[in-house]
Amino acid sequence: MKKFSKFVPLAIALVLIVGALTACVSQSSNTKSSIDRIKEYGKVRIGVFSDKPPFGYVDSNGEVQGYDVYLARRIAKDLLGDESKVEFVFVEAANRVEYLQSDKVDIILANFTVTDERKKLVDFALPYMKVSLGVVSPNDNVITDVSQLKGKKLIVNKGTTADIFFTKNYPDIELLKYDQNTEAFQALLDGRGDALAHDNTMLFAWAREHEGYTVGITSLGGQDTIAPAVKKGNTELLNWLNEELKELGKENFMHKNYEETLRPFYGDSINPDDIVIEPGT
C-alpha cells in the first residue's frame, strides 16, 4: 500500500475536480427515493473490509465475516426481509469515500472512524463502536501510565493515529516506527522497544494470543467513534439507518454482535463496553 499512497491524494483530487464540474448535471436524474432504488435492485450494497479481522475479513472458506459484516447482514434483513440480500463490496481504507460518492455502494460499514474532514464528504449515521489508543507491554515491565514511557522506546506504526498522537503530544518519547503490523509486533517480541502503541482493539486481540504481554493502558487520547456512512445528502437512507440503529440499540444488538464476532478474538478479559456502543443510548 505504501508505495501508491502518495498517488491517492492526486487521484482523489482529479476525481473530485471531475465530479465538481459535473455535479450540477447529474443532480436531476435521481428523482426516485434511495430506498426504493435499493428495493428495486433487490440487494443492499454494503462496503466492508476484506482483510481487517475481526471487523471485516474473509475466512479460510472464502466467507466474509466480522463485526461490521454481522451488522450489515442484520441491516439487509430489516431493510429487505432477508439476511442474504446484501451485496458485499470490498473496499480499501483509501477509497471508502469514493465508493459512496460514485454511487457504487449504498452504505459503508468498513470501520469508518468519524472525523471532521470526513463529515464534509459523507453523512455518518449513529456510531456503533468506539476506539482509542492503547499501549501493550511485557508483564515484567508493564507500562500503566504514559509518564512511565519517558526515556523508553515506544513502537508505533508509521502514519497511524498512534504515531500522530505521540509525535504531537509527547515529543520526548523515542518512537520506533514500522510500516507493517507484523513488523511492529515482531519488534516488541524481540525486545527492540519497551512498549507498543496501537488501536486498543488490535492490542486486545494480540495480547490474548501472546502470553506475557498486557495492555497496560487501555484507552488514551481522544476517543473516536465508528459509524456507518452514506452518500452526502442521502437523508432518506440516513434517517432509515438511524431509526434502524436505535431499534437495534434497544435490543442490545451490538453486545450480541460482540459476543458472536469479537469475543472469540478478544477473550474474556475485556469489558465489551470499552468497545461497543449501543446506538441511540
Place this chain on the structure above:
Amino acid sequence: MQDLGIRVLIEGNNLYRLMGGLLITIRIAIISAIISILFGIPFGIVMTSKNKLVRFVCRTYLEAVRIIPVMVWLFIFYFGVPKLTGIHIAGDVVSVIVFSIWGTAEMGDLVRGAVTSLPKHQKESGKAIGLTNLQIYSYIIIPQSIRRLLPGTINLVTRMIKTTSLVVLIGVVEVLKVGQQVIESFVLQSPSASFWVYGFIFFLYFIICYPISLFARKLELRWKE
C-alpha cells in the same frame, strides 16, 4: 507457532482462492497485452509520421499516459466516469481499458523506436525498386523491427502482469489481495503467514513471467540465424 505458517496456504479454500485470484490477474494482463500489441503497432507507425499535427497528437497521448500514474487512470474510469455520466463500468473491464490505454502508448513508443532505428537506406532501397509504402512496411520495415521490438515488448508484458496489483483499489480482488486477506485472517495465530503467502505469490508471478522471458529468448535465438 512457526510450523503453522505453511499450513495457512492449504487451510480451507485458501489455495483455491489464491488460484482464482491468479486467474483474474492473468486474464486482465493477457487481454490488455494482446490489445496493446494490436493497437500499439499501428500507433507506433503513425508516430513516425512526418506530419507535425499527427506527431503532436500522438506525443500528447503518450505523455499523458506516462505522466499520469496508472492508478489515477483507474480512479478516473472507475469513480470519475460514473460521476460524470452515470454510467457504471465493472472493475475488471475498467482494468482492461486502462491497461490497454497504457500498453498501447508504451507499445507505440517501442514500435516508433524500432522503426526509426532502422537505417534510412532500407526504406529508400524499397522505394528505389518501386515498392508502395504498404509493401515497404509489410516486407521490409515491420519484419526487421519486430526483432528489435521483442525485448521491450516482453519487458512491457511482464511489467503489466505485475502492475495488475493496483486494480484492487477499484475493487477487483486479484492474487495479491487474496494473499493479504489470507495473511490478515491468520495474523494472530500465525505471524509467519506473511512469509509463506508472499513467498507463494512470488513463486506464482515467477511461473507466469519466466516462461514469457524464456519464450522470448528462444525466439531471439531463432531469428538470429
